[in-house]
Each structure stands twice: as C-alpha cells, then as structure tokens.
Amino acid sequence: MFKKILILGSGALKIGEAGEFDYSGSQALKALKEEGIKTVLVNPNIATIQTSKELADKIYFLPVTPYFVTKVIEKEKVDAIFLSFGGQTALNCGLALEKSGVFKKNNIQVLGTPVKSIEITEDRELFAKSLSEISIKVPKGGFAKTPNQALEIGEKIGYPVLIRAGFSLGGLGSGVCGNKQELSKMATTALKQTSQIAVEEYLKHWKEVEYEVVRDNTGNKITVCNMENFDPLGIHTGESIVIAPSQTLNNFQYHMLRRLALQVIEHLGIVGECNIQFALNPENNDYRVIEVNARLSRSSALASKATGYPLAYIAAKIGLGKNLPDLKNRVTLKTSAFFEPALDYLVVKIPRWDLQKFVGAEETIGSEMKSVGEVMAIGRSFPEGLQKAVRMLDIGQDGLLGNHVDDTKLTPTSERLFAVAQRLSKDESVESIYHETGIDPWFLYQIKEIVEFEKVLDSSAFGLRMTSEVILKAKKLGFSDKVIGKYLDKTEEEIRKYRKKNGIIPKVKHIDTLAGEFPAKTNYLYLTYHGEESDSSPAKPDQNYSSKAIVLGSGPYRIGSSVEFDWCSVTAAQTLRQKGLEAVVINCNPETVSTDYDLADKLYFEELTFERVSDIYDIEGGSLVLSFGGQIPNNLAMDCFRAGYKILGTSPESIDRAEDRNKFSALLDKLGIGQPPWQSFKNSESAIKFAKKIGYPVLVRPSYVLSGSAMNVAYSPSALKKYLRKATEVSAEYPLVLSKFVEGAKEIEIDGVGKKGELLIYAISEHVENAGVHSGDATIVLPPQRLFLETVRRIKTTTKKIVYELNINGPFNIQFLAKNNQIMVIELNLRASRSFPFVSKVTGNNFVELATRVMLGEDVNGDYKTIDLDYVGVKAPQFSFNRIKGADPRLRVEMSSTGEVACFGDDLYEAYLKSLMSSGFKLPKESVFLSIGGQKNKLEMLFYAEKLASLGFKIYATENTHKFLMESGIKTIRIYKISEKKHPSVLDLLRDGDVEMAINISDGIISQKGETDGYIIRRNCVDLGIPLITNLEAAETLILAFSSKKMEDLQIKAWDEYVIN
Amino acid sequence: MQGKLVLSDGTYFLGESFGSPNSTSGEVVFNTGMVGYPESLTDPSYFGQILVLTYPLVGNYGVPNKKFWESEKIQVKGLIVQNYIDSPSHFELERSLGEWLKDEGIPALCGIDTRALTIKLREHGVMLGKLETGSLREARNWKLEAGKDIYDPNSENVLPYVSVDRVETYGSCKKNILLIDCGAKENIIRSLMKRKVRVTRAPWDFDPLESDIRFDGVLISNGPGDPKQAKKTIANVKKILNRRIPTFGICLGSQILALAAGGDTYKLKFGHRGQNQPVIDQTTRKAIQTAQNHGFAVDMKSLGSQWEEWFINLNDGTNEGIRHKSKPFLAVQFHPEANPGPFDGGFLFDEFLKYV
Ligand SMILES: Nc1ncnc2c1ncn2[C@@H]1O[C@H](COP(=O)(O)OP(=O)(O)O)[C@@H](O)[C@H]1O
Ligand SMILES: Nc1ncnc2c1ncn2[C@@H]1O[C@H](COP(=O)(O)OP(=O)(O)O)[C@@H](O)[C@H]1O
C-alpha cells in the first residue's frame, strides 16, 4: 500500500477548466484520507476547497509545471501520483514528467490509467490507429504536422472539414473550414500551438452523445451516465445544452453506444474514470467516436451530480487498487457501486457565457469552448428542467420568450435557445428549424409546448382566468410565478398566495441513484410539480431559528463570481454543522463542492430565485444564510426580509443601505468619508454637462446594456458621447451613473468581519495595478508592501466607522482609492467577497468561519495577526482571452479574468513571480517587445527599460517608443506598426516567434489609429501565446521581480511552512 | 379521458388516459430502465402485469416496426407513466406509443406520481391493482375502494397464453437447439441464430423426448408467472436432465431448471426489473450489468450439493445463476439476450453452445 500520494490540481479556473476540478480533486483527497494515506497537493488555486487544511496533508501553492512539481516530488518523497483529477493541466504536466523520466528516477507509480493509455487518448493520430485495431469508427480524415499536409487531406476528403488539436481541451484551436483558404489559415494558427492536428470530415448535424465510463483493475466496467447534446455536433459539449439521460435514443442506440464505449475503454486499458464522446447519425445508426478523455472532466462532474454517483471518489479508490464489486453505493450505503444509475428525473445543463464582458468578442459559438460556467436543473419533464435552468443562469431571463433576443438568424450563439423559442412562437415549423439548426425535433416539440402554453397565457382573447388547472399546468411546464403573474396581471406574490391556497406546491424528491428501488440514506433533493407526494420532508418547518440554517450557494460560475464563493459557502455550511446546527445547502452549479450531497445535512439542487428559496423555506424553516454565495443571495436579502424570513447576520436594511448608491453616498457623507464625485442621470445631455463639471476622465455605468460592455472610462466628451450613443439606453427606467475617474490612485481592499458593529478581524490588501483595473483583474498583495502607515491607519478608522454605523454583524469588504494620503471609498459589500479565501489562507485565520460564528450570535474574541506577517501572499488573475476570439485583452474597469491563483514568498517579488507563472505566464529570457503609449507612461517606463537592457535583453519597440528609448540611450530595434505597412512589422516579429514577452501600454486618450494598432498587437500576442502585459504598474513589478530573482531563488515551501494554522 | 389505478391495499392514483379507453387488472410492477419501452411492452414475461415505468418521460421515440419487437403484440395489461410524450421523433418511428396502445386495446395512464407509486410497491411489495378509464363525468363518480375481482397472474398457469401453439423452426444450420417457449423473447432466437445454430421453438408443454425431433441442446426460455405453475414443463425438463442433454435456462427457465433439479423457488418482495442489475460470477469474480425482469428467485440452499451458485446479485445477494458441477446444465436469472438493456451477458450463449 502507498504511504504518501501526490495529487496535481488544475490551477486557476479558466475557460475549459473550471470548478469541476475542485470537485474531483476534493473527492479524491477525501477518498485517500479514508484509507489513511498521506496526501500532497500541488495547486496554486487558493480559492478552492481542496486547498483547505482539512483535505490534504501538505499543500503547495505552486505552478503545476514540470519544474515545480519535480521539486515537490524530490522534497516530499512521495511514492505515487494521480494525474487524472487536475484536468488537462495535470495530465499534460504528468505526461511531460513521465517523458523526462522523473517518475522513474524517483520511483513513483502513476495511479489510475497508465501513462501509455493516456498518451494514446491525447494523441489524436495514435487514438485513431488504436481504435482501428478493434474496427471502431472514428471520423474519416487524416493528421497533419504542417499546413501543407492539412491541405492535402482537405483535398482528399473534400470541404467542409473540421480541424482539431491534440493535447488540449475545450476545443482549443479547432474549427470548421469551408475551403482551402480557411483551412490554410486555421491550420497555420493551430500548428503554432500544437504539434499535430486532425483534419476530418465535418459531421454536420450528427447527434453528439457522451458516456461516462468506469473500469476497475480487473476489467469490470460500467457506464455511469449518458448525456445527449441538444445542439448537434460542431458545438463543443461544453458549449451545448446537455440533457441526461439521452432523450432521443432508443434502446438499440443507447446500448450500441454503451457497448462501444466499454469496448473502447477495455482496449485502451483505462483504470478509473473516463469520458467518451460519440457522433450518431440521426438518419441511421451510423456512428463515430469523437474522443476519449482519460481523466475526470467537466462532463464527469456533471454526470456525478446528475446521477448521484461519486465518480471522482470511486476513481480514486480504483486507483488505489480497489475494484467496483467491493465498493458500496454511496447513496444507499447498501447496494453495490458496480451499477449504472437509473434516473427517474432528467437533468438539463445550460452553459453560462459572459461574452458581453469582452470588447470585440465574436458572439458565435462552435467547436471551441467560450462558456465560463454552467447550471444544471433537475425536473420530471423537459419543459420543467429547461425553464428552471434558464432561471438558474441568472442572466435576467425569467423564461424563453419576451426578452428582445434577435431571432433573425439561428446561427449558434449564446442566445440561440431564445431565438428558437421565439421562432416557434411565431409559428415557424419544427421541420424548418430542424433543418436550419440540426436540433432534434424532439427538443423542438418540447419547446413548442412551452411557448404555445405561454401564448395561451398571454392571449386575453381566451379570457383565461386564474384557475387551479391553468396554474398547475403552467407550473408543470416550469413557468415561474413571476411570468405567470405577468400574463395574468397579478404580482408574483399574488400567484404564490393563490397557489398555496389551492395546494399547488412543489414536491420534494430524492436523487437516489436507483429510481426508488432502494431507499437513499443521503439527502440529495430537488423539487418538482410532477408528483403528488414528497419522498420525505419535515412534517413542519423548523420554528427554531438556531437549530437549522439554509446556506445559499453562488449559482453558476461567471466572470466575477466563481469558486471563491463556493469555498465560502462550503466553509459556512461546515461551520454550522460543527456548531451543531442542521445545515441545508441550496445551489445549482454542477461544478461545485457545495453540491456534494455529503457536505451538508441536506442538499437542494435548486434555483436560487426568491420563489424557490421561499418554497424551500416553507418546507424547512430555520434561518437563511445569504452572506457567502456572492451577489445572488445578497440580492435576495430584501425580498426575504420583507417576507418575514429569519436571516442570519447583518440586517438586510443595512445591506440595502450599502447596495443603494444614493443611500450609501449619504451614509459616507454623514460619516465624513470621502468618495469620488458622482451623479445619476435619466438623460444623456445632463450627464455630459456633469462630466464637464467634474472633469474627464469619467467612469460610466449604465443600468441597461444592449451590447458591448457595461462599465467604461471616457477620456473626452466625444468618447463619452460616442459611448452613450452606441452602447446604452438612458432613461428614467434605466438611469446612468457617472463618476469622476480618479487617475493614478492606488486601490486597496479591506476584508473583514464585524461583530455587532465592532470590527472583529480585518485584512488589508493592496493592488499592484492602479485603480482602473477591476479588483477582480488586479494583482493583489497581502500584507501590503508599499502603503504608508498613515494610509493603513486611515483605512482602519474609516472601516470602524462604517462597521459601527451599519451595525455590521458578519462578513464585509470595502474598496478604497488612495491618492496623496487621501482615501476614498468606492464600494462596500455586506457579504463575503472574492478575496475571502485568499485573506483567510494567507493570514491563517478563517474569516468565513469567524463570520459564521458571529452570525450565530457567538461572542467571538481574539487577537488576529494580519498585517505584520513574515511572508507575502500574491493573488494573480487568470485570463482566458485565447478562448474568446476577437476579444481585446487590455485590462479595464470591467472584469474579464476567469479565475485566480495565489502563491507565497519571502518577499513580494518571489510571490509575484510564482503567481504569475501559476497563471501560465512564461518568463522571458532574451527578448521583449515594448510599445508604450503616452509621454507620461514612457517616462515611467524608462527606468525599467534600462533594467531590461542591463540584463541583456534584446528590446524591440515601435516607432515612438523606439525613438524615446534611443534618445535616452537605450538600444532598441525598431519595428513597424501595422498601420505603417512596412517590414519588419509587429506581426512579422510576433509570428516569427522572436519575442518572448510583449508590454503594450495604451494611453488613456487614444486615437482611433493608435488603438487599432494596439489592439492588433495585443490580440496577436494572445493568439500566438506570447505573454502580454498591458498595465504599467504590473510591467514595473514584473521587471523588478525577475531582475532580482532567479528560478532557483523561488523556494519550494508548503503552506504550513509559511502559515501556522 | 381520465383514469385511475387502485391497488389492492386501497391506495389509488388518478391520472389521464392515453391508451385504449378500457379497464384492466393485474399485478402492478415497476421497471427502472430508462430506454426500451417497445421491447418491455412486448416482453411476454410481463403477461398479466400492469407495468409502471420509473423513467418519467415515455414515448420519446415512438414505436418502430414489428420486426424490432420482442413478441407479436403488447403483453402487458396496462401501462403507467409520469409523462407521456405525444410528439415523438426517430427515424425508425412508425406510430406514436399512444396510437399503438390504442391499436392493441391496452389502457395506459400518465400524470401519475410514478416515484411515489414505486416507493409504495418497494415498501409494501408488489400488489395487484385495477386500472380503469372513463370520461371526466364518470371519473367524478369513481369509488376509490380496494379493488375486487383483480386478475392475479400467479394464480394460474399462464404459459399457454404466451407460448407458441406448435413447433416452429428457424434457420437451417446443422446444430439444433430446442427452445422450450415459456414466453420467449424474440431476441433469444436472434441471439442463437447469430451464433450459427438452428432453433426449434416448441410449446411450453412439449415433451421433446417423445418426439422424433433431434436436438443438441435445450434452452428453457423466460416467461411470466409463478414457476411452480409450470408443472408439465418441470416434468419434461426433469427427463431432459436425466439424459444429460446440455440445458440452459434463462429467467423463468432458470427457476424451472432449479425446480426440475429438485430445488425450490420463492417470490421476491418486489422483484428485479431494470437494466442496471449487477451480478457477479462467483468463480471468476467478474461482474457484469444485466437486464432483469423477474419476481421469483431460486433458493440456492434448496439445491443439492451437485449444484453451485454461479452468479449472485451484488445488491441483495439473491441467486442470479446456477450451474451443475459435473453436467452441462446451467442457467441465469437475468437476460443475456438484452433487449431492452445491456448486452454484457451475451457471452453466456457462447458459454452454453460450447457444450452443444
Ligand atoms: N468530425 C467532426 N465534425 C463536426 N464536429 C466535430 C467533429 N469532431 C468534433 N466535433 C465537435 O468539436 C467538439 C470538440 O472536439 P473534441 O475532440 O471533443 O475536443 P476537446 O478535446 O477539446 O473537447 C466536439 O464536442 C464536437 O461538437
Ligand atoms: N472613481 C473611480 N476612479 C478610478 N477607478 C475606479 C473608480 N471607481 C471604480 N474604479 C475602478 O473600477 C473597478 C470596478 O469598480 P467597482 O465599483 O468596484 O465595480 P464592481 O461592482 O464590478 O466591483 C474598481 O476595482 C476600480 O479599479
């Protein structure tokens, strides 16, 4: 047996690799802990649950790269390693380590699927060869290592063709090519990033079906779940609406694909868990195997949640040598784990996109992933599940219709579902939509049923009255009280009252893995209107507020709210249990740990809407905990308060005073606390007048966004006008807020916990970037390294005033601007913030636990050390611009990062370098490219450019930067901008791979031309995988850091060597 | 059209009728498979039963051509589902499920809380029940009392209703397997023929040793009802065993084989009906997923020491297969022929044919 096992995490959340790997890693660690095995985890993602102290014995917040992992292996002397729980990051790192002989040299056994098998599944060519040995079909085509080879294959099989890259996920570098030119272009780009691509027949409108498969050491095999994509082949499974189990496959097709799945994994020798994707011809039973992912994946997280089968846990046990018949079903605790779950419900997954957060992003979706999160809805009819899922997305859509979606085109976009519904409501035929989209008529008929009923609700011609029958039918079809009310001219509350009076109440059903055949010992629950009886629910709601608490989770991951809030929710639920309360969790995100059914006493996999929370509150009673799931629960505070529900923590009235801009501003004035001048406007003219008064630049925040990004900085009246004209509607209903944009200010955050108006604990963190880069995109340093003592003192006293005034009793976060020793408050959140896991793990004080205890009324006291630390923690953002074609990667006031990492060091530079590398940044060794806009920025950069030169870097620069630096005595090589139409151009330079890093700082006031050049530079860096810095302060810190530290200086120290917990 | 299902303990469920507008009664059982309703409905083992499907959407892909069915007609007496899907989609579809049920005179209800019903059956054990349909007006006057005059398929020998009337032959290969048809699923015949043998299908009470048909092995098929009612078949099998003729039993066939060998069978509380039943080979420790549909089981303890337990169910430990230690007699409780369900047990036909 093994004594110490190393697990690799997946690092920061990024598009294609998100929270699902926190779920799988956490389950694996749990499974190992049960066996009494010591675990070592390498994962720089500080916001995860797996990097909490309960799960792993040793945690290294270090990059998951061969260099660092080798160091950890040598230091920890582990005897085995798991590669399959940390996504593609862990897998690729593991493959590299195997290749370089590190495992062999250190006598390390790779657990689970053998590396040989993994290599076959990752190399698309080997894979195709391997499957041909057992006569299993893959798409026709070939493999290319050069663009020319790609073209040859294209000629042979005919266009359109699809290209796919190996050793990647999320469809990176894949796409459809309609002709020679397109293929040539795409193949060239793709082959820059990967050594081999598949060029194959484009299987237009074939069905895409996935199976999750488990195989043990002796060859016992099961398929745990099958899933059908609503969108046909060509839309990545991560981009598609997915239904489990499949709906349109008959017995033959279901079991034919199942049998093929088992044959393939037997042939490949998978040990543990894998995912297999099929294409199925809708007109006959022809099929192709698209790929096998020999590791836990996003789909396996979904399958786990959809079925209740703990795939990652079981995979870990198998990795340790156990076999399926020896393991028990974790839900019944009685039957065998060697079984295929039978569902008596269906689940609908819908991805969540945030494309509008990016400037210039293409809106179409396809074989490459762009979504940042997903929701899963459980129902006993497709309409029920689908409409639940739409609401869970939290994108402001209450239903399928009436949302101003442009339905002129049915090309796949993030809004196609709504366009399809709208077309159906306009009586377009199912056949014609099927023809255009390839979405199986079955799904279209189901959607038609929803929209037709909605039309009936809508038409007063029918004189439809509110009857039990109508309401019940509507509820079975998944309509919310709000939507029903809208059509019947009633409020949501009136519909609710009517429903309850007439006994139209959703029923509680268990997810028990066996469709009722055996009783479940766990409480994994959902609500449905397709049922007469609840499986089990308390006879009466709990009237005792202090014996039960319901924690609301954070919903789908999206830009601005992701795994950090899951950590907060999980920690809160754990604390409640420790304190002897019954903990109930509500959440709807399949990529989370909070939706593991053994985490709380009860889990409702449900919507986080007021209606659903009320339904659950009516059943369960107790108190509500709204402070840890981010903005969704926070926004429900006032409604729940008005409804008379018991809420733990700070009063919702205080939350309202913080969230309402006018009230908050008045509060700051009353307390004599500074804030940037601002005003709200109902028309554009007065806004422009105000801007003139306070002076440019100004920060614009519209409350209604048509297209483009919400927040923006305007540097001139013309920019403001243009922005107002293009992007937004300004009216009484949708006012606009204008504030003075303070240039050159430092941004500082304080995270803390208040206890009945007293400041219990706080942590002050400093941003590397000046204000103007969203706090979610900023690099954050704790404890602060460059703040004046005076500033720190002011922040603390100001915070105390606010905590007192609002009688804060729970978590909070305040953002400050500091300039010339003056501080201003820009925002207060009366909830846990994004940085709570970071400050908790860096200071060694669990802020969420403390907050939860305070909220329960405990008189917590303590002396917490959060400023005078002997080390530094740096949190760095993770961007996924490479996934969002066309998006401008420049950092702005609007957040665009998808995840974060944090590392420790003895000083700022060490921690900074580790964090940066953890987010995938490759440090330059020889050459950099500089393009610095604006005189002020150039002057600032001078010192750092000198540093670069003195370190022996070859510096390339564009016209003005070149001239400026040469005049200052720094040798640079002039490169032509694209607009100059001369060579060597920036593009030549980037494409030829001569540059290892680009620093592109754009001036605030940018001309159209300059901006276009800058955009092309930045975008090409992203597309070609060249590290890019777009912020001055970040560039400075980076240059100082790598000029003072070498790789060898970066210490390999575990978390507990820095922080004593 | 409305409908109700009343169980023998008086519990009732109201729903909507989507099948034939008549009434019926029988033993109410549930199946947890998520696909394969055309196969299940035509499986003769369901004779005399009202089938509850736990998967909440039924009808999705309509009904295919007869050649894909497991017998000539719908065998269940009634069908109960949560949601009936009347807008099916599939390239093989010939009519909707509702149309089919109506064409064959089988009543069916939807809008029933099938999960609550299933849990009821699990806790109480299978029950008899009565399914009635009627107009809204009639429905208002329904008395919901415990059903009387309910048909109980275990109270008589039902094999005559599901077996063939006379001997039929399939294929022309040399080796001949005698299939004792107790309500055989078509896919047993297809599975055998795929393996290059001739199949002689004989009625349930046919005594092959009295006929001039020459055969190399015997397969006792699946079928409905209490195995102990099949007295004639048991007697015939006894004689076959005495002659040491290779014999393979499937489902009811396994129970009949056990009874012929002097063993005993008993009724399970609610049976095994689904596609995810895990069984393990006691000698090789290899486990497979199987399709099952049975309410009775072989009592292993009752069999002599010459018999060994071949497979057991990993969930509840019940017997899933028996095997003679020295003679070519073997049987499984599950369905190696699948349809519906997984094909994992298909190799057992080869295992049997090795002896032939
Ligand atoms: N031959 C093909 N024709 C059409 N679409 C395809 C083809 N092969 C793959 N796809 C689509 O591309 C997506 C991504 O391909 P896949 O091999 O699964 O990449 P990844 O490993 O990145 O998930 C699939 O989900 C599927 O929708
Ligand atoms: N008045 C201001 N002057 C300069 N920068 C500002 C100002 N207000 C906000 N910012 C910048 O914009 C970012 C986002 O603003 P914030 O109000 O915190 O938005 P959100 O609600 O999305 O967190 C901040 O992190 C800060 O960098």
Ligand SMILES: [Mg+2]
């Ligand atoms: Mg893949």
Ligand SMILES: [Mg+2]
């Ligand atoms: Mg894939």
